[in-house]
Amino acid sequence: MPHFLDSTQPDFEAAFTALLGMKREEAEDVDAIVAGIIADVRARGDAAVLELTARFDRLTLTADTLAFSPSEMAAEVAKVSPTDREALKLAAERIRAYHERQRPEDASWTDAAGATLGWRWTAVSAAGLYVPGGTASYPSSVLMNAIPAKVAGVERLVICCPTPDGAVNPLVLLAAQLAGVDTVYRIGGAQAVAALAYGTETIAPVDKITGPGNAFVAAAKRRVFGRVGIDMIAGPSEVLVIATGDQDPDWVALDLLSQAEHDISAQSILITPDAAFGQAVEEAIKRHLTTLPRRDIAGQSWAENGAIITVRDLDEAAALSNRIAPEHLEILTPDPEATAAKCLHAGAIFLGAFTPEAIGDYVGGPNHVLPTARSARFSSGLNVLDFMKRTTISRMTPEALKAIGPAAEALAASEGLHAHGLSVTARLARLNG
Amino acid sequence: MPHFLDSTQPDFEAAFTALLGMKREEAEDVDAIVAGIIADVRARGDAAVLELTARFDRLTLTADTLAFSPSEMAAEVAKVSPTDREALKLAAERIRAYHERQRPEDASWTDAAGATLGWRWTAVSAAGLYVPGGTASYPSSVLMNAIPAKVAGVERLVICCPTPDGAVNPLVLLAAQLAGVDTVYRIGGAQAVAALAYGTETIAPVDKITGPGNAFVAAAKRRVFGRVGIDMIAGPSEVLVIATGDQDPDWVALDLLSQAEHDISAQSILITPDAAFGQAVEEAIKRHLTTLPRRDIAGQSWAENGAIITVRDLDEAAALSNRIAPEHLEILTPDPEATAAKCLHAGAIFLGAFTPEAIGDYVGGPNHVLPTARSARFSSGLNVLDFMKRTTISRMTPEALKAIGPAAEALAASEGLHAHGLSVTARLARLNG
Numbered sequence: 001m002p003h004f005l006d007s008t009q010p011d012f013e014a015a016f017t018a019l020l021g022m023k024r025e026e027a028e029d030v031d032a033i034v035a036g037i038i039a040d041v042r043a044r045g046d047a048a049v050l051e052l053t054a055r056f057d058r059l060t061l062t063a064d065t066l067a068f069s070p071s072e073m074a075a076e077v078a079k080v081s082p083t084d085r086e087a088l089k090l091a092a093e094r095i096r097a098y099h100e101r102q103r104p105e106d107a108s109w110t111d112a113a114g115a116t117l118g119w120r121w122t123a124v125s126a127a128g129l130y131v132p133g134g135t136a137s138y139p140s141s142v143l144m145n146a147i148p149a150k151v152a153g154v155e156r157l158v159i160c161c162p163t164p165d166g167a168v169n170p171l172v173l174l175a176a177q178l179a180g181v182d183t184v185y186r187i188g189g190a191q192a193v194a195a196l197a198y199g200t201e202t203i204a205p206v207d208k209i210t211g212p213g214n215a216f217v218a219a220a221k222r223r224v225f226g227r228v229g230i231d232m233i234a235g236p237s238e239v240l241v242i243a244t245g246d247q248d249p250d251w252v253a254l255d256l257l258s259q260a261e262h263d264i265s266a267q268s269i270l271i272t273p274d275a276a277f278g279q280a281v282e283e284a285i286k287r288h289l290t291t292l293p294r295r296d297i298a299g300q301s302w303a304e305n306g307a308i309i310t311v312r313d314l315d316e317a318a319a320l321s322n323r324i325a326p327e328h329l330e331i332l333t334p335d336p337e338a339t340a341a342k343c344l345h346a347g348a349i350f351l352g353a354f355t356p357e358a359i360g361d362y363v364g365g366p367n368h369v370l371p372t373a374r375s376a377r378f379s380s381g382l383n384v385l386d387f388m389k390r391t392t393i394s395r396m397t398p399e400a401l402k403a404i405g406p407a408a409e410a411l412a413a414s415e416g417l418h419a420h421g422l423s424v425t426a427r428l429a430r431l432n433g
Numbered sequence: 434m435p436h437f438l439d440s441t442q443p444d445f446e447a448a449f450t451a452l453l454g455m456k457r458e459e460a461e462d463v464d465a466i467v468a469g470i471i472a473d474v475r476a477r478g479d480a481a482v483l484e485l486t487a488r489f490d491r492l493t494l495t496a497d498t499l500a501f502s503p504s505e506m507a508a509e510v511a512k513v514s515p516t517d518r519e520a521l522k523l524a525a526e527r528i529r530a531y532h533e534r535q536r537p538e539d540a541s542w543t544d545a546a547g548a549t550l551g552w553r554w555t556a557v558s559a560a561g562l563y564v565p566g567g568t569a570s571y572p573s574s575v576l577m578n579a580i581p582a583k584v585a586g587v588e589r590l591v592i593c594c595p596t597p598d599g600a601v602n603p604l605v606l607l608a609a610q611l612a613g614v615d616t617v618y619r620i621g622g623a624q625a626v627a628a629l630a631y632g633t634e635t636i637a638p639v640d641k642i643t644g645p646g647n648a649f650v651a652a653a654k655r656r657v658f659g660r661v662g663i664d665m666i667a668g669p670s671e672v673l674v675i676a677t678g679d680q681d682p683d684w685v686a687l688d689l690l691s692q693a694e695h696d697i698s699a700q701s702i703l704i705t706p707d708a709a710f711g712q713a714v715e716e717a718i719k720r721h722l723t724t725l726p727r728r729d730i731a732g733q734s735w736a737e738n739g740a741i742i743t744v745r746d747l748d749e750a751a752a753l754s755n756r757i758a759p760e761h762l763e764i765l766t767p768d769p770e771a772t773a774a775k776c777l778h779a780g781a782i783f784l785g786a787f788t789p790e791a792i793g794d795y796v797g798g799p800n801h802v803l804p805t806a807r808s809a810r811f812s813s814g815l816n817v818l819d820f821m822k823r824t825t826i827s828r829m830t831p832e833a834l835k836a837i838g839p840a841a842e843a844l845a846a847s848e849g850l851h852a853h854g855l856s857v858t859a860r861l862a863r864l865n866g
Contacts, residue, residue, distance in 0.1 A: 084847050087843035258850070292851055345824075347824065349825070350828075359857065363841045364837075373659070377558065378557050392781045393799075394792065401787045404792070407795065410517055420694070420794060423789040426684055
């Protein structure tokens with residue numbers, strides 16, 4: 001049974017704080033193992049990667065077969081059904097169109113002192129995308145990670161995707177092809193992350209690594225952070241639905257279950273000002289849990305982490321949403337924009353009854369790699385800027401230096417940094433002399 | 434003596450690779466100590482912070498005196514000389530003007546399918562800035578961290594700055610005041626980072642922590658990452674100067690020494706197509722090292738980490754710069770913009786003879802918190818976006834859902850996520866039924 005909370009009850013604050021603080025996932029401590037794997041790959045390169053792949057994925061490769069060849073790619077991609085192919089193409093087009101709008105602009109201006117200031121955005125040169133193997137191998141995630149990188153202008157984009165026992169998901173390869181990925185390596189785990197960060201004889205190092213993975217992959221990404229850039233370490237996924245009593249409880253139930261079916265540690269929360277509506281949603285969920293193929297996972301997630309919170313009004317709903325800072329926020333109310341304007345911390349917002357979160361997972365256009373575990377308070381979903389960096393640019397004229405140089409001299413003196421001061425003084429001496 | 438490299442020599446590639454790979458700083462392993470301090474602050478709050486401050490800073494505080502009172506602030510700030518005050522004000526104004534141009538724009542559009550898409554930027558609610566105490570207590574860094582946060586719209590901005598034995602830097606407090614900081618706590622170390630991340634009875638938790646610190650502070654920031662956002666973990670600072678033979682060797686020498694005087698692990702590199710100019714710069718550096726107040730630090734940094742690299746031409750200089758990915762890049766050539774256009778990876782670029790890096794440290798306007806240790810390959814200097822996050826927004830109409838819903842159904846089926854598919858199917862059934 002999910003958690004039932006009512007904001008008018010005296011124990012509400014305590015219950016809500018407990019819900020917020022609930023630990024849904026125990027992090028496996030694999031750090032020592034991962035440190036050993038990374039050291040091994042750094043020391044022995046390809047040989048280590050090949051041995052670890054044989055051990056963990058039961059797959060014998062050589063340096064020449066680490067990557068899928070063009071003909072292997074073509075043969076796998078040919079297996080995809082026309083329906084799936086068209087669906088993936090539509091998704092890729094919509095994701096690309098959305099992310100192309102995120103390309104940032106350079107700037108340059110001259111200020112009153114005569115200084116020319118500005119900045120320039122440039123792409124990361126090379127990026128590596130980790131794609132899990134097996135059941136969590138999602139072609140949609142390939143598109144969501146690879147397309148922003150390509151839109152940013154990343155020159156070399158590679159994928160590492162393990163193929164345990166040689167099992168390949170043709171849709172993943174098609175997604176890689178549609179997104180413009182250069183090379184797909186059939187390796188995974190910490191050894192893949194190490195190879196991407198440090199390079200081997202066969203795999204050139206990259207500058208940035210993104211993409212989801214298991215505890216080994218997450219620990220490896222944490223360890224190579226600094227050597228390369230990484231995206232956030234994703235936690236279990238969550239959805240918050242704010243809905244009024246006029247909505248269809250069955251639709252809301254399915255949206256909550258979409259989240260719950262991902263993982264037993266996923267969390268689905270409904271906030272509604274209408275207690276009877278909350279009950280109707282709970283009934284609909286119970287009904288679907290008798291037939292849903294992933295009912296074991298979804299049922300456990302809903303029972304352990306799910307919640308239905310009854311509130312006085314939509315303003316209170318927005319205030320609670322800001323404390324949750326949900327990864328996904330659906331607003332199904334007569335005026336969803338009005339409530340959305342008050343929801344300041346969320347990864348992605350879905351407005352109105354016809355925007356189920358599943359649309360955003362696949363074909364909406366915005367990214368589905370989003371900040372989890374309340375990190376929407378301070379971070380954004382994956383976007384084009386994650387594959388770019390901004391260089392600031394300054395050019396002083398003699399007049400500008402005369403105008404602002406003395407302040408730099410004063411501050412350098414106050415901080416005891418004399419060479420800093422002298423580098424300005426020497427120039428001003430010439431200009432004033 | 435610095436490293437002398439010549440790109441025309443057969444051993445150049447090996448020597449340059451060695452220079453790139455040089456480890457300038459051994460990270461102190463303080464992780465276990467820091468883990469204990471964080472656990473203590475989480476468990477005992479104020480009491481732990483007060484005890485640790487008494488132990489490490491030899492300063493007895495109470496919960497009531499953790500923060501500077503308004504009258505204490507005023508008394509300290511009154512000690513600042515008029516010259517320093519005006520210099521700091523000019524710096525604050527210029528930094529604010531530059532960063533105000535970085536405010537991002539929201540977007541909203543309707544696409545061909547009838548979907549309304551877009552995004553919205555919002556500020557992090559609360560941020561904490563760490564300011565080192567003692568000799569590394571730089572008022573300029575207070576401005577560089579605090580002003581972008583305030584420009585972003587951060588509501589509550591606090592500083593933690595240790596005051597060992599009660600020693601306070603009035604300029605730091607004036608900088609805090611000029612930047613609009615709300616509260617300055619006189620605490621430091623891992624205990625300050627823990628208090629900012631988890632909160633205590635007196636100190637409310639924040640969402641983002643930025644600012645430089647020693648090994649304890651860096652380890653604490655790494656540990657609380659995820660609970661809160663952090664900025665990058667800064668390594669030792671570096672400058673690369675690309676200069677032609679027509680430049681003043683004395684100015685270039687002082688620019689290289691500005692970097693070297695920060696820290697013995699700082700690195701200053703000159704790349705020039707003119708070997709005689711390189712020699713002249715080395716002579717000028719030797720001369721200044723006899724008189725510079727921080728000659729011990731600057732001399733050791735230059736001797737151990739400094740380098741003068743002679744190249745064939747400026748294109749080769751730009752190519753090497755891209756491999757170094759310097760934090761600071763000065764280009765002193767007849768046409769610095771032309772070379773800058775080829776330098777794709779750098780934290781900040783300073784163009785022409787009248788733009789010494791020291792200007793950028795204080796009053797130029799761009800931020801001086803920049804990516805070190807080659808991380809300019811994948812990250813940017815501190816900026817307004819570091820204190821904001823982007824929420825994506827989608828709204829489907831019935832027509833839009835009819836147009837793109839079937840593709841979502843197909844992809845959900847191919848990924849085995851049935852509730853995802855049903856959440857779309859249920860809506861389409863109503864619309865088509």
